[in-house]
Amino acid sequence: MIHRRHALGLLAAASLMPSHALAKVSEQRSELRIDLMRRFFELGTTGTFVAYKVDDYLFISSDKVRATQAQLPASTFKIPNSIIALETGVVKDPDKDVFKWDGVKRAIEPWNQDHTLRSAIAASAVPVYQEIARRIGPERMQKYVDLFEYGNRDIGGGIDQFWLTGNLRIDPMQQIEFVDKLRRGVLPVSKRSQELTRDILPVTKVGNAIIRAKTGLLGAEQGKPSLGWLVGWAEAGSQQTVFAMNMDCKEPAHIAARMNVVQQCLGDIVAI
Template sequence: MIHRRYALGLLAAATLLPSRGFADVAPQRSEIRESLARHFLDVGTVGTFVGYKVDDYLVIASDKNRSGEAKLPASTFKIPNSIIALETGVVADPDKDVFKWDGVARPIEAWNKDHTLRSAIAVSAVPVYQEIARRIGAERMQKYLDLFEYGNRDIGGGIDQFWLTGNLRIDPVQQVDFVDRLRRGVLPVSKRSQDLVRDILPVTKVGDTVIRAKSGLLGAEIGKPSLGWMVGWAEKGDARTVFALNMDCLEPRHTADRMAITQQCLGDIGAL
């Protein structure tokens, strides 16, 4: 396992982006490309995009402010939640262990059914992951968030709410750092847990590029979206680009814009 550290100076342009290293193999360069911000403006909102071109050790961001602002992770937390569920045995098999629907009809119809871990992450079923968090419990959840150095590591606000309405915060650069460690398989958990979570991540194909990503949307369960996320990585041939996007979702149509703008930004930086 490659030991990772948060070390000042690993990003050559430390004044542009938060100084965090994504691997010890080489120092990263970073740059701001303000032209990326136009994609948010084109749909009538604001947001930020951070992309890490792994082969070039290059971090590209659309801005130097929001890219470092910590926000609630919303359903992007399903990534670490899935890893912890598998690592603790709360879920033994992502395709066989079934979480029974509790019978409560919710506005998102896809949630109103039984789910496995794989199907739950595909439709971002919040009730399933809330039950998973309750089964994990606060002590184990805190242990793994500390091990992962995930955001501010604060699970205050309720074991089944801390990533939705509670105290947990993470910024886009931290998201990229965490997702890149999962991509490389160097998180401090078993290889099996990381392999399985990489496998169940939703996949979008654009030409010859495969995008593995998890969305997040605050307010989705009540039909009033406010903040949208998209985090993951793009695979094009042997090249890999890890990314995190968040944006203000001011209108329902903005929920679909998360992936569209992600693809536009990835295209602009040569990752598609």
């Protein structure tokens, strides 16, 4: 097992290896690919891309600094929130349990309707997941965030706000570690909760690859860019690559470009 403290030391030497129970230390390799930064520069912005090529035991990063900078997870927290909802019974069936629209008209039209867990994660419906978090409650939420070793584990700032404007922080390396445990089904919860969460994750098909991933977007403060996330994994035949990307979204086009940037970066390191 490679420990995170060891990983940060390797980063100082231009390497990337997060804490991962995936292979023996002697089998792990890392690679710094600053050429990947051009994908952000071409858009007129900055960001970071981190990936783990499962079959090759290879970690790849576009940089040494931003890859370890912790940020609010925004809607990427819908992944653990879904697992916890299923594990606690707040949601018993992701296709049948319905969350009724509260009647408040919001700017994002797909939020203004009833949702199941599957449709809510597809629409990234924040109000639904806020209600889910309230039903889970602070005690159970803290328990599972601790069990998942998710980011800094701090759910301060409100049970329905801590991943949006509160105290929770996670960096791309930690995102990869968490998502890969879900991919492998080794989180400390039932197999069923993990299988159902993997099944409801939004899917994008590109070439011979299937990408299962969740976006996240922090609202822009006046005069400041927002932060856009995309985390998940790509399956191309038997080859799987786990990734985490975040970038400064300085204009609406950047928000829409998140998946394209990830596809480009994946194409630079694997055949998709």
